[in-house]
Amino acid sequence: MLENAMLENVRVLGSAAWVFVALALIGGALAVTLPNILHAIFSLALSLVGVALLFLALGSPFVAAMQVLIYVGGISVAMVFAVMFAFALREGPAGAARRRRGLAGAAALGVFAALGPLIARASWSPHFARNDWTVAALGRALLQHYNVVFEALSVVLLLAIVGAIIVARREPPQ
Amino acid sequence: MSSTAIALLLTLAPLAAFVLALVVFPRQRRVASATVVGAGALSLGGALWLLRAGPMDAPQLWPWFGAERGTMAFGLLLDGPNLLFGAVVALVALAVMVYSLGYMAGDRGWSRYFALLALFAWSMLSFVYAANLLQMFIFWELVGLASFLLIGFWYEKPAAAAAARKAFIMTRIGDVGLMIGMILLFNATGTLDVRELSSPQLLGQIPQARLALIALLFFAGVVGKSAQFPLHTWLPDAMEGPTPVSALLHSATMVAAGVYLFARFHPLFLAVHYVGQIVLGVALGTALLAATMALVERDIKRVLAYSSISQLGFMLVGLAVGSLHAGLFHLVTHAFFKALLFLCAGAYIHHYGSNDLVVLGRAGGRTQRWTTLGLIVGAGALAGLPPLAGFFSKEAVLAALAEHQPLPVVALAYLCSFLTAYYSFRMVFLIVRPNPGSAAVAPAAAEHDHHAPSATHAGGERAMLGPIIVLTALAAVAGLGGAYIGRMAGVTPEHPHTLGMALAIAVALAGVGLAWLEFGRRGAAQLGFVARVPALQTLFERRWYIDAFYAAVVGRLLDGVSRLCARVEARGLDASVDGMARGTVAGGRAASDVQGGRLQVYIGASVLLLAVACYLVGAL
Amino acid sequence: MTLQTLLLVALALFCIGLYGVLSRRHLVGVLVGLELMLNAASLNLLAFSRAGMGDAVTGQVIVLFIIGLAAAEVALALSIIVALYRRRRSVDIDRLHELRG
Numbered sequence: 027m028l029e030n031a032m033l034e035n036v037r038v039l040g041s042a043a044w045v046f047v048a049l050a051l052i053g054g055a056l057a058v059t060l061p062n063i064l065h066a067i068f069s070l071a072l073s074l075v076g077v078a079l080l081f082l083a084l085g086s087p088f089v090a091a092m093q094v095l096i097y098v099g100g101i102s103v104a105m106v107f108a109v110m111f112a113f114a115l116r117e118g119p120a121g122a123a124r125r126r127r128g129l130a131g132a133a134a135l136g137v138f139a140a141l142g143p144l145i146a147r148a149s150w151s152p153h154f155a156r157n158d159w160t161v162a163a164l165g166r167a168l169l170q171h172y173n174v175v176f177e178a179l180s181v182v183l184l185l186a187i188v189g190a191i192i193v194a195r196r197e198p199p200q
Numbered sequence: 201m202s203s204t205a206i207a208l209l210l211t212l213a214p215l216a217a218f219v220l221a222l223v224v225f226p227r228q229r230r231v232a233s234a235t236v237v238g239a240g241a242l243s244l245g246g247a248l249w250l251l252r253a254g255p256m257d258a259p260q261l262w263p264w265f266g267a268e269r270g271t272m273a274f275g276l277l278l279d280g281p282n283l284l285f286g287a288v289v290a291l292v293a294l295a296v297m298v299y300s301l302g303y304m305a306g307d308r309g310w311s312r313y314f315a316l317l318a319l320f321a322w323s324m325l326s327f328v329y330a331a332n333l334l335q336m337f338i339f340w341e342l343v344g345l346a347s348f349l350l351i352g353f354w355y356e357k358p359a360a361a362a363a364a365r366k367a368f369i370m371t372r373i374g375d376v377g378l379m380i381g382m383i384l385l386f387n388a389t390g391t392l393d394v395r396e397l398s399s400p401q402l403l404g405q406i407p408q409a410r411l412a413l414i415a416l417l418f419f420a421g422v423v424g425k426s427a428q429f430p431l432h433t434w435l436p437d438a439m440e441g442p443t444p445v446s447a448l449l450h451s452a453t454m455v456a457a458g459v460y461l462f463a464r465f466h467p468l469f470l471a472v473h474y475v476g477q478i479v480l481g482v483a484l485g486t487a488l489l490a491a492t493m494a495l496v497e498r499d500i501k502r503v504l505a506y507s508s509i510s511q512l513g514f515m516l517v518g519l520a521v522g523s524l525h526a527g528l529f530h531l532v533t534h535a536f537f538k539a540l541l542f543l544c545a546g547a548y549i550h551h552y553g554s555n556d557l558v559v560l561g562r563a564g565g566r567t568q569r570w571t572t573l574g575l576i577v578g579a580g581a582l583a584g585l586p587p588l589a590g591f592f593s594k595e596a597v598l599a600a601l602a603e604h605q606p607l608p609v610v611a612l613a614y615l616c617s618f619l620t621a622y623y624s625f626r627m628v629f630l631i632v633r634p635n636p637g638s639a640a641v642a643p644a645a646a647e648h649d650h651h652a653p654s655a656t657h658a659g660g661e662r663a664m665l666g667p668i669i670v671l672t673a674l675a676a677v678a679g680l681g682g683a684y685i686g687r688m689a690g691v692t693p694e695h696p697h698t699l700g701m702a703l704a705i706a707v708a709l710a711g712v713g714l715a716w717l718e719f720g721r722r723g724a725a726q727l728g729f730v731a732r733v734p735a736l737q738t739l740f741e742r743r744w745y746i747d748a749f750y751a752a753v754v755g756r757l758l759d760g761v762s763r764l765c766a767r768v769e770a771r772g773l774d775a776s777v778d779g780m781a782r783g784t785v786a787g788g789r790a791a792s793d794v795q796g797g798r799l800q801v802y803i804g805a806s807v808l809l810l811a812v813a814c815y816l817v818g819a820l
Numbered sequence: 821m822t823l824q825t826l827l828l829v830a831l832a833l834f835c836i837g838l839y840g841v842l843s844r845r846h847l848v849g850v851l852v853g854l855e856l857m858l859n860a861a862s863l864n865l866l867a868f869s870r871a872g873m874g875d876a877v878t879g880q881v882i883v884l885f886i887i888g889l890a891a892a893e894v895a896l897a898l899s900i901i902v903a904l905y906r907r908r909r910s911v912d913i914d915r916l917h918e919l920r921g
Contacts, residue, residue: 047829050863054833054856058840063848070852077833077859081883084870089880089887093862096887101855101894108898109848112905123845126800130842133804134835140811144818145827150871167877168884179888186892194899196906798917800850804842 043083049076063109071102088161203253204260207276207329210246213239214321221315232311233301236318240294243325247290255280259331259395270390275331277394280688281528285460286328288532289453292539293321295667296448299543302663303444303550313353320346324453333382333392343457344371347449351441363437370434374424381417394464403471412472418465419479426458426512429486433747435509439501443546446501451508451538456531459515466524479520484612487513489744491619495730496740499555500545503627507582508538510620514597523600525691530593532685533678537581537590540574540671547571547664557627561634570665572632574672579628581675583621584708592679599700614707621711626728629720826867834860847901847911862886
């Protein structure tokens with residue numbers, strides 16, 4: 027049933043959905059392995075675009091747009107700025123790099139191995155519901171049901187900006 | 201008092217003396233020795249009383265523990281042979297105890313010595329009067345322990361300590377055989393009682409092969425204890441102990457225990473024919489072997505040690521051809537004359553401070569009148585000269601042999617007699633008729649006993665002479681007790697053949713004559729006929745290289761095994777324990793790494809754990 | 821594409837991000853990994869929401885909030901990194917960590 031629904035959605039783009047998946051995963055893989063930090067950030071941006079496209083394929087264009095705007099346009103750029111401030115573009119000499127990478131890889135694989143089968147074996151009972159899957163509904167929810175959270179998020183953002191400025195400013199001369 | 205009570209008294213008195221002398225009175229030396237001698241006298245009195253009261257066929261038993269196959273009892277058996285041997289043991293023990301009062305005077309370990317003598321007396325007497333095989337075995341081992349402690353009495357001497365160890369280990373080897381035989385026997389019959397095991401019906405139930413195996417295993421114990429080939433090398437070394445100990449243990453009683461065991465289980469040993477043949481071969485071979493070694497020996501105690509080995513073999517020969525009477529008779533007479541000979545040797549050693557025959561002779565040994573008389577009588581008994589005791593008992597053995605065995609075997613036995621007479625009188629003549637100008641050379645290093653020559657112990661020497669005189673008398677007349685012994689043992693004594701008797705006398709005289717020619721007459725060269733064949737001389741002197749062989753083979757084998765074990769321990773066990781320790785420490789260090797303060801480790805660990813937790817929850 | 825598959829894709833992305841967080845020495849590199857993990861979570865939520873589990877709109881709303889919060893968090897994180905660099909002249913985790921086990 028969901029399969030039909032998903033296929034219904036995806037069929038529009040055909041096998042393009044898998045391209046988005048590939049984009050996301052490969053971009054992510056590159057992001058975590060490239061030694062040059064700027065390359066890593068750009069790869070991250072690529073991956074985020076892939077994810078945004080997946081959001082689109084899943085039928086939520088607004089979220090996809092937000093993802094691209096905020097994540098790719100804001101966050102990634104901010105990272106690039108910060109890196110320019112910190113001036114260390116490459117990772118340091120690989121001392122215990124191999125060991126650390128090995129353990130990290132093991133942990134990651136472990137998590138995948140632990141949760142993967144759970145997901146695969148669980149009996150989801152999905153059903154398709156298309157009714158409120160519109161931007162209008164989304165807007166209504168944001169401003170009515172989730173109003174407080176929405177406003178709180180604004181305050182958080184404000185505080186974040188102020189905090190960032192305070193933390194990052196130079197010490198004023200005494 | 202009932203016989204049982206007397207028997208208990210006579211066996212336990214030495215035990216009490218042992219405890220008293222060792223624990224209560226060690227400082228009061230006179231009291232310690234008096235206690236032990238008193239106990240010895242009590243034991244002798246009891247043994248003689250029992251002998252007069254006559255044998256009791258039924259044993260007195262107290263139940264001990266129950267096993268699946270049968271119940272084990274603890275008890276006393278007071279039949280003929282037991283009473284006889286018990287009396288002999290008690291007599292010789294008392295003689296040695298009194299003698300030791302003189303011999304060991306001034307020794308630092310006086311109380312310990314007497315305590316150990318008492319220990320031995322207790323064990324030996326309990327062995328003799330034991331009712332079943334398990335009991336006998338326990339006291340057999342205790343006797344071995346007493347022997348170990350007494351051989352190594354002067355434990356500061358490395359030679360003595362080594363000799364004690366060697367004796368214990370070699371007899372132990374035999375004892376393993378005995379124990380296995382015991383187990384097999386119990387398994388087959390469900391009983392270890394001496395009387396029950398003598399019945400032919402019971403023995404007949406056991407399959408022949410099994411019976412032969414048991415008999416041979418028992419014989420292994422006999423070989424060990426009575427120093428027969430191949431476990432004979434400990435006895436010459438055991439002469440490191442004090443001479444009275446040699447007199448008591450290693451001539452008259454302890455080594456005789458093996459022969460006595462053989463006599464006790466005579467029906468068992470003779471049940472399968474070829475077992476008797478094997479025993480005969482080993483015993484006769486040992487007798488000849490030891491006799492050859494005595495031909496060239498210069499140490500008086502060693503001569504007597506070889507002689508003991510040889511005579512024990514002779515006893516076993518008598519028993520092996522089926523004559524219980526011959527074996528027991530020779531056992532009794534040998535106890536007397538061999539103990540006598542040892543005590544005389546001790547008297548010489550004590551007075552002159554040397555063990556060497558030539559030295560003793562040239563120092564004027566013949567001037568010790570009573571000792572020399574004892575020596576001559578003892579040697580005569582050993583050689584088998586009538587009317588001394590040894591003649592009758594040896595005659596009994598030879599007669600038994602002549603009855604059933606082929607001519608070559610009998611001839612070998614007569615050869616052994618000849619050699620015995622020869623070396624006994626070689627010993628006598630070297631002491632009694634020393635020839636300062638003879639070819640015999642005094643040894644460069646005086647190998648002597650513990651004491652220096654003591655001219656100050658007049659009283660002590662009196663204590664030593666008493667037992668010598670008593671034993672001299674016994675060695676002279678004990679031969680007349682043949683019939684009595686037969687009655688006690690419940691067997692018919694051997695009927696002597698005139699031809700056999702004449703031959704025995706002739707052979708003995710020939711031996712004495714040859715000794716006279718070579719050692720005794722005026723101007724004799726005092727070199728034996730063996731010395732003319734240097735290869736033989738070396739062979740006999742080096743004990744047929746058996747000792748060297750044992751040292752090389754067994755020593756090397758054991759060395760190899762020990763080294764292997766040491767390596768397994770070091771590399772295997774130790775290493776694994778060390779490895780565990782190191783692994784634990786390393787594991788600890790690795791585990792503590794997780795708490796190292798590195799953020800990424802923390803994150804990684806937490807996420808991983810969370811995932812695992814989810815998996816577990818999901819999986820359940 | 822089934823729900824299972826999409827969820828597994830999200831899990832893969834999450835693990836990739838986890839690997840990045842655990843293995844990177846550069847602080848911003850760690851942040852990159854962190855962003856990937858957040859995205860994976862968003863993908864998950866949206867997938868469930870699409871599959872009709874729970875309220876249809878809720879999933880999208882949550883994702884929006886995630887995105888917003890991520891922005892705030894990144895802003896603060898980056899300012900901290902800049903301040904750290906000013907004081908310690910390094911953004912290498914191994915040279916910066918003062919916590920000891």
